[in-house]
Amino acid sequence: MNDPDRALVNRAQRGDKSAMGEIVNRYYEMVYVVCYGVLREREAARDTAQEVFLKISADIGKFTGQSKFKTWLYRVATNAAIDQTRRRRPSVSLDATDSTEEDHAPVVIPARDASPRAEAEKGELRETVKQALESLSPEHRAVLILREWQELSYEEIAEALGIELGTVMSRIFYARKKLGEVLRGMGIGSEKR
Amino acid sequence: MNEENEKIRQALKDLLREEVDWDELRREKKAFIRARFEAKPFFLFRPAFFMPAVSFTVALAAFLFLMPEAVQKPERSPWTQWLSPARRTVEYPVIEPPVPSRVEQAAMQTQPALPLVSPVSVTRLQSDVGSTMVYQRQAGDVPIVIVWVFPK
Numbered sequence: 337m338n339d340p341d342r343a344l345v346n347r348a349q350r351g352d353k354s355a356m357g358e359i360v361n362r363y364y365e366m367v368y369v370v371c372y373g374v375l376r377e378r379e380a381a382r383d384t385a386q387e388v389f390l391k392i393s394a395d396i397g398k399f400t401g402q403s404k405f406k407t408w409l410y411r412v413a414t415n416a417a418i419d420q421t422r423r424r425r426p427s428v429s430l431d432a433t434d435s436t437e438e439d440h441a442p443v444v445i446p447a448r449d450a451s452p453r454a455e456a457e458k459g460e461l462r463e464t465v466k467q468a469l470e471s472l473s474p475e476h477r478a479v480l481i482l483r484e485w486q487e488l489s490y491e492e493i494a495e496a497l498g499i500e501l502g503t504v505m506s507r508i509f510y511a512r513k514k515l516g517e518v519l520r521g522m523g524i525g526s527e528k529r
Numbered sequence: 530m531n532e533e534n535e536k537i538r539q540a541l542k543d544l545l546r547e548e549v550d551w552d553e554l555r556r557e558k559k560a561f562i563r564a565r566f567e568a569k570p571f572f573l574f575r576p577a578f579f580m581p582a583v584s585f586t587v588a589l590a591a592f593l594f595l596m597p598e599a600v601q602k603p604e605r606s607p608w609t610q611w612l613s614p615a616r617r618t619v620e621y622p623v624i625e626p627p628v629p630s631r632v633e634q635a636a637m638q639t640q641p642a643l644p645l646v647s648p649v650s651v652t653r654l655q656s657d658v659g660s661t662m663v664y665q666r667q668a669g670d671v672p673i674v675i676v677w678v679f680p681k
Contacts, residue, residue, distance in 0.1 A: 353566055353567070354566070354567070356566045357562045357565075357566030357567055360558065360561065360562050360565075360566055361558065361562060364554070364558040364561070365551075365554060365555075365558070368549070368554060369545055369549065372545070372548070372549060373545065378548075378549075378550075382557060386561055389561070389565075390565070393565075393566070461540055461543075462540065462543055462544045462547060462548075465537075465540040465541065465544050466544060466548075469541075469544075480541065481541075481545075484537065484538045484541045484542070485541060485542060485545055512533075512534060512537055515537045515540070515541075516533050516534075516537065519533060519536055519537065519540070520533075
C-alpha cells in the first residue's frame with residue numbers, strides 16, 4: 337500500500353518526537369474540521385482534536401499499516417468526536433434515526449417573509465444549513481463532513497469509520513435528504529427528485 | 530438532484546470556511562506542537578544553562594587572550610596600569626642575550642685567552658638598585674652596571 341505518511345509514521349514509532357510533531361502539523365486542520373463538523377463547538381472541537389493527537393501519539397505503535405495512516409486518523413478523530421457528543425448529552429439510537437418516520441420529517445425552517453432569492457443570501461443560507469446540521473445525529477454529520485468537506489469516497493468513509501458501505505450510503509442519503517429539504521424550503525435547489 | 534447535492538456541498542464548505550477561524554487554528558496548532566511534540570534540547574543546551582556557560586567561556590577566552598599581553602608589555606596593558614612602575618617591571622623579566630654576528634664571533638675567537646680563574650660557586654646574588662630588572666633589547670642601547678657581590 338502506497339502510504340505517503342509511512343516514513344513519518346515509522347519515525348514516530350521509533351520514538352522520534354519531531355516526527356509526531358510533523359504529523360500534527362500536517363493533519364491538525366483536518367482533524368479539527370472533522371471534530372468541529374460533529375461537535376459544532378470550537379472549544380470542544382479544539383480539545384477533542386488535541387486529545388486525538390495525544391491518543392495517536394500514545395497508540396502509534398499499534399498502527400500496523402493495514403490501512404493508510406490518514407484513514408486510521410479519520411477513524412480515531414470521528415470516534416473521539418462522536419464519543420464526546422455522547423458524553424455531553426443523552427445518546428440517540430442511530431438505528432432509530434435511520435428508520436423512523438419522525439426522522440424523515442422535514443426540518444423545521446424558520447418562517448421567512450422575504451423572497452426566496454433574498455433568503456438565499458449566503459449568511460442566511462449558512463445559518464439555515466447550520467440549523468439543519470444540528471438536527472442530524474453526530475454519526476450523520478460525520479459521514480457528511482467526510483464526504484462533502486474531506487471529499488472521501490464511500491469506500492474510504494466505510495474503511496475510516498469501520499462501517500458497512502451500505503450504512504455509509506444510507507447515512508449520506510439521509511443527511512443530504514434533510515439538508516435538501518432545508519434548501520428546498522428556502523426555494524433553493526431542484527424541486528424535482 | 531445533482532444540482533441540489535452540489536448546493537449542499539457548497540453550503541457546507543462555506544459554512545466551515547466561515548465558521549473556522551483558520552488563523553487562530555494555526556496559532557493553536559503551533560502552540561500545541563511546541564508544548565507536546567517539540568523535542569526539548571539536552572539540558573546543557575537549554576537557555577538557563579547555555580547562556581551563562583557561553584558568557585563564562587567568552588570571558589575566559591578574553592582573559593587568556595589578553596594575559597600574555599599583560600605579561601610582555603606591562604606598560605601598554607590595561608590590566609597592569611594601576612600597578613606601581615617598580616612592581617610592573619619586576620614581574621616576569623625576559624632577558625634575551627644578543628646573538629653575536631659571525632664577525633664578532635670570529636673576533637672573539639681571535640682574542641687572546643683570558644687568564645684562567647678558578648671556578649666559584651655563586652650562592653647568592655644581590656643588586657644595590659633594588660629589585661628592578663631591565664630588559665635590554667639591543668646590545669649597547671643602554672649601559673648596564675651590575676655589581677656582583679660574592680660571599681666571602
